[in-house]
Amino acid sequence: MPLIPRKHRRIYTALLLMLAWYKRRSLPGLLVYILTVSLPLRIAQRLLNVCQAPPQLDTLTASILHAVHWISEGSTHEVRKLLAVIDWIHACKARWAGAKMKAVSGEDGSSVCGLWIAEEWRDLESDRLQENVVLLYIHGGAYCFGGAEYGAPHHLHLIKSFNALEQKTGSNKRLVVFSLEYPLAPEHVFPAQIPVAATAFKWLVSSLGVSQVVVGGDSAGAHMTVSLMNHIKDTPELSKLPIQPFATILISPWVSSPSSAGESLCFDLISLHGIQQADRLVFGHLPEKTNSLLTALKPDDFHVATKGTLVLYGGAGILSKGIEQFIGMLESRSEAVPGLEVVKYDGMPHCFNVMMMDRLYPSVRETALEAVEKTAAFIQRASA
Template sequence: MHHVPGHRLIIRTARTTVDIASRLVRPDPRVRVRPADEVRRDTGRVFGEWVEPRDAEEGPLDGAVLYLHGGGYVVCSPRTHRPITSRLAADTGLPVLVPEYRLAPEHPFPAALEDALDAYRWLLDVGVPADRIVVAGDSAGGHLAASLTGEICRTGLPRPAGVVLFSPWVDLTCELSTREQRLARDPYISAATARRVARLVVGSMDPTDPRLALLACAWADTPPFLIQVGSREVLRPEAEALAGAISDSGGDCLLQVWNGQMHDFQMLNRVLPEASAAMDETARFIRSVLDASAADGETDAEAVA
């Protein structure tokens, strides 16, 4: 994210460059990718893609991962994050829905959140049980996944089974990352760039809005969280602060700080042993929250009987 542009005029060029580079990454042979253009919002369609195990059977969906890609809310797409989404699909056996949410600065926050909410509601509308959905995201997508979870709880929608955040960008004021910049040497992201991008993302919104200010949210009665962050990240204090806020509210949060790792290191899971191990941990977490939801459902059914 050192190279994520903070100026409107060069963002379009950056998006094209990133998209071309993503086309050079060969897809994981264990999965297949197909368009997801049926996810609608009131103002049109939310496009995206499904990444699913190659041997997945046709039929009604009984579970899914809703993945929200990173990129500072200004660049990247479902295609750029296939190294993570394909690994999630292969390891969990679940289809992964990756919406192509609207990007800033053309569409500042909360446009991305509105699209994420529509994607979640669509999964519910087509019959996927909420307790068989896991919400996940990385970097800015981690912020979006957490914001979506908070909005689900505030609006009374059925809660997902769990939430996974990779290197989440929690504090869009960038106060915590600016302090950490004096010590951290993350080659991927800098606090100065994050602050410049944040101004484009926030736009005219009140920065204290709970959909933006995650550390000021009430995190009671939320689903279990897994947060993974590298020890070298300037965003590490933000991840730690969010984990603390969730735990202090009585929530269930597992924080994993991976020693020596940089921002979004999970993207390198095909070549970096630590990244592969982190994805293994993620698959275990997802299986555990789905198993727990299934057990709760059986207990409820027995109580009714």
């Protein structure tokens, strides 16, 4: 006798779909929802020529992006659990691809926590670190989610691209990434994260003797990068260090919180409701009650790196209007931003180059690789 009688299978299938819908914020529920609801819907819309997804996204990618919207509808705890699993999977893939990864947790009496990522173990030796370029990477996640393993495949591709470029010139310079672990909201609201990033920067320069530092991040991590640069300028202990960040990398920076989103943005990786909810959790205690990076500062107030600033983003991202306003502010400074580079990919979603390096996204992977190569070339030019 079969486990489920044939006459009851439709009922159990309906119950399974209802359970997947109700538990859609779990990883298994999300996968079931993609396969049984979102993907068939996208296929039907493509066939009927009514799909609103950007033309650069294939049906599979569009269905996954549509389904990911449901993640942001859950509580912080639910979303954090799901994204932690995804980050762990990505870290495993990076290790499988050859990444050498070493966790740091309070070494040498410091409070710095994070993850070293390199192409070769020798690149992490103390004498080599002093010669290499170190990217202090600050992960995104709306200050509420994620950890040091986030974006590991992206970091490995970036490292390999930079090292290959340097090898062609006959240079022994290498790139390594230190991915920072920092306290998350709502338990730790902004700006509690800035001193943690500042301590990590000082640790790299003063304790490890790193001579070339790039600071970068995506989304909230890019917001923290801008805030850290201003913090360094305003803190004599940091501004007087002999080594300063020579470049910054801002990937889809979360510089403002949108009040509305057009229909063309409905296939972004994050939803309007999700970003507004995070905005309240992270910045709601401040006088402005919101992310005020654009309104609280004047163009000349931004402390920029001495050799280069890269702003890279997707044109279909829900934060794109705020990013373009931020770029306009940088371009309107009384003194030009040294080495400012702006790279926009029309039709691409938020942080596509960091979060979409997996082969499940064939239509985006090629563009993501191109963006990584542009980032590597930018670091090489700035570090020359």
